[in-house]
Amino acid sequence: MVSWKDGQEKKLRLSLFFADHYRNIADKYDYFYKEAHQGYIPILMKCLDVKPEHVVADIGSGTGAIAKDLFELSGLHNPIWCVDPSVEMQEVARQKKGVYPVVKTAEEFFSNPQISDRFDRVLTNVSAHHFVNPDAPGAVYKGILRSLRPGGIFVQVNVLKHSPPLFKSANKLMSQFYEREREISSLLLREVGLNANVSQQEVFFSWGVTKSKLYECYRCRFFSFFQHLSDDQIEEGITELENEHYQNVKEDDLINYESTVLVTRVEKVA
Numbered sequence: 456m457v458s459w460k461d462g463q464e465k466k467l468r469l470s471l472f473f474a475d476h477y478r479n480i481a482d483k484y485d486y487f488y489k490e491a492h493q494g495y496i497p498i499l500m501k502c503l504d505v506k507p508e509h510v511v512a513d514i515g516s517g518t519g520a521i522a523k524d525l526f527e528l529s530g531l532h533n534p535i536w537c538v539d540p541s542v543e544m545q546e547v548a549r550q551k552k553g554v555y556p557v558v559k560t561a562e563e564f565f566s567n568p569q570i571s572d573r574f575d576r577v578l579t580n581v582s583a584h585h586f587v588n589p590d591a592p593g594a595v596y597k598g599i600l601r602s603l604r605p606g607g608i609f610v611q612v613n614v615l616k617h618s619p620p621l622f623k624s625a626n627k628l629m630s631q632f633y634e635r636e637r638e639i640s641s642l643l644l645r646e647v648g649l650n651a652n653v654s655q656q657e658v659f660f661s662w663g664v665t666k667s668k669l670y671e672c673y674r675c676r677f678f679s680f681f682q683h684l685s686d687d688q689i690e691e692g693i694t695e696l697e698n699e700h701y702q703n704v705k706e707d708d709l710i711n712y713e714s715t716v717l718v719t720r721v722e723k724v725a
């Protein structure tokens with residue numbers, strides 16, 4: 456039987472493992488995710504309905520790319536609180552306009568009792584799968600909901616599916632990732648009390664990357680779950696894709712990528 460202590464140690468090892476991942480890809484992250492970010496922004500703009508006077512926090516904000524766009528498009532008066540534990544991702548974020556970096560995990564940030572009734576809008580875009588122990592009593596979701604002002608809105612985006620064919624060894628890992636994304640959205644629903652209105656919807660968007668960029672993304676393990684694959688497995692996977700799907704696609708041709716995300720919106724009753 457796995458003891459509580461073993462479970463905690465495993466989670467700690469996993470979070471250090473992912474910290475390494477973000478350290479390694481920080482300087483290329485915006486390049487890898489440029490096209491995907493363009494898909495997320497309209498969804499977030501619509502669900503968050505940010506007004507210029509709002510105080511906004513982005514949790515697991517990465518390089519601040521989403522925050523920068525939201526800041527500019529919403530004409531915000533104040534920078535967005537960008538909470539992320541990765542020093543390297545925050546180094547990239549701090550160079551952007553409209554970003555106020557806070558180098559902390561979500562758990563550290565929201566365990567501060569002073570972070571109550573502070574924000575009009577809180578978002579987490581494809582980061583909640585990194586939350587540690589989100590189902591523990593008094594855990595991160597309680598803190599997030601407490602941090603909202605009455606009438607405030609929290610939006611969480613989880614990926615349900617990316618559609619380009621993946622190679623076999625990656626398919627299994629990504630299925631685990633999608634499962635975790637669904638699980639984490641259920642945990643959020645469980646934490647929402649009576650003083651909130653909740654809605655969920657699946658949203659679909661498409662984007663395109665050239666074949667050479669797609670392979671580069673795979674080789675650099677742009678999905679954090681690819682960290683579990685060796686270089687050899689990735690090379691074999693690319694050969695598999697080339698033989699089975701992309702033999703006739705030129706390096707600069709676009710490969711269409713389709714993503715389905717689950718958007719959970721929680722509005723704290725005023």
Ligand SMILES: C[S@@+](CC[C@H](N)C(=O)[O-])C[C@H]1O[C@@H](n2cnc3c(N)ncnc32)[C@H](O)[C@@H]1O
Nearest residue numbers: 477515516517541544560561580581582585586
């Ligand atoms: C997939 S990236 C998403 C970044 C950004 N939201 C975006 O859409 O580009 C996940 C981010 O979550 C951060 N992260 C990892 N553990 C975290 C935690 N416990 N609390 C908050 N953020 C965390 C990572 O450092 C990383 O920057």
